[in-house]
Amino acid sequence: MSGPKLNTGPARGMRDFLPVDVRRRAFVIDVVTRVYQSYGFEPLETPAVENIETLLGKYGEEGNQLIYKILKRGEHESTGQADLALRYDLTVPLARVVAEHRAKLPRLFRRYQIQPVWRADRPARGRYREFYQCDVDALGSTSAAIEAELCGAVSQVLTELGFEDFRIRLNHRELLRAVLQAAGVPEGLHGEALIAVDKLDKIGPEGVTGELTARGVAPQAARALLGVFAGGEAENGALLSSLEAFVTGGAAGVAVPACLENLREILALTEGTPAAGRLRVDPSLARGLSYYTGAIFEIAVPDLAGSLGGGGRYDGLVGMFSGEQVPACGFSLGLERILVVMGERNLFPPALTAAPADVMISVFRPEDLGRAMQSALVLRQGGLRVFVYPDVDKMGKQLKYASGCGIPCVAILGESELAAGTVSIKALASGRQDTVALADAARTIQDFLGEVRG
């Protein structure tokens, strides 16, 4: 038995899910699924592995580097070339599916998808290399009603899970472009400028100015940008008005940019959804994925540095596969981010840590095990979760085992019970014990369970 000790931990950034973990995950997934379905979203699943060219070039430079690539197999492995990759998110595979199966899908396709994705990122708190995303996406419409319903659906999920303090940060890719342009930041420096501006709450206005000029932004443009982004806690309407003044140069009679109209409409429409009051226009929100074309979102809670989820409109992605432009918008919730915060805030129902079974059957002679299994069947047909103790240990040890795993009742099949066709039911918490006919045992156990659970 003794050999070299192998590292028994999972690979870096990966996790084993023990029973208590799986129960918690299933609890959250159940809520997410139920809410998404209630908004008319249909289920979809796609393969873990995609052809590598499906994924490359969709996420921006950083995303490209974080894709897990799969080497060619067999004699081609030595070439070091990769032809497959693990999916990096659920959005690009969705776009591929829609491009492939367009004719079979409804014109206004709404789907949800809860599956793992893989990123070769550095693990941290709430960040793993394999993690689950809970995506909802709606294709085929450019209406702001889509954005509003998506915000409503994720808000309802979070509210039902017990979150009361989340905010949805809202911005728009076109607005971002217009602001940078109006500030005089050249197109090529937009990415650099956004990284700097994003640090505003950490390093302050002076720090951002320094960072901007260090990245090549002219001092005048840097000052102009700060004027926009340092707006503080302005209310959504006022913020949009000042942004409008900035991007139009304050000139009267200039047409209101479509992106601002779009944001105003989204804000108005969400007032009739569970997302009411949750949205905050945030001109500094950028988001890393390059496929976004319109509104972008990110969900924030105070006690988590990262986000609980994010999303946005990507009207060009399906067209990258099929050539046919199909407008689309989606939102993604990060399952493990939700679990981390729920764990810290004790938002899980206590019953989730419950025992593996309602009752454990005890016997004391090897020849009685067959009768124990028959009795278990009777109890299972009575709706109970039944665990048959497989060994013939002393009663004390068996009771201790049941007690230790939190199994609330023990059904004792000793010599006298077997002879009489009865079973003794003991409730461990109270110590109460009744001997009843096997046919009545399930009901007795249910009664005992009822007392324990109040």
Next chain:
RNA sequence: GUGGGCGUAGCUCAAUGGUAGAGCACCGGCCUGUGGCGCCGGACGUUGCGGGUUCGAUCCCCGUCGCCCACCCCA
């Protein structure tokens, strides 16, 4: 990728330049059909891995791997 911290029994952690202990958990007994409490006893480690200094390293030094925190980024 940058900076800092930590790797000792199944778990949580002590300790010392002279080859390691406690609590919990586990097993057995007190108690041969009744658990939790108590008492008694038992088993348990190549001190992450490799190398160096040393008469001798778990401790000091170097490397390596793994984990944690901060920055960065995101779900």
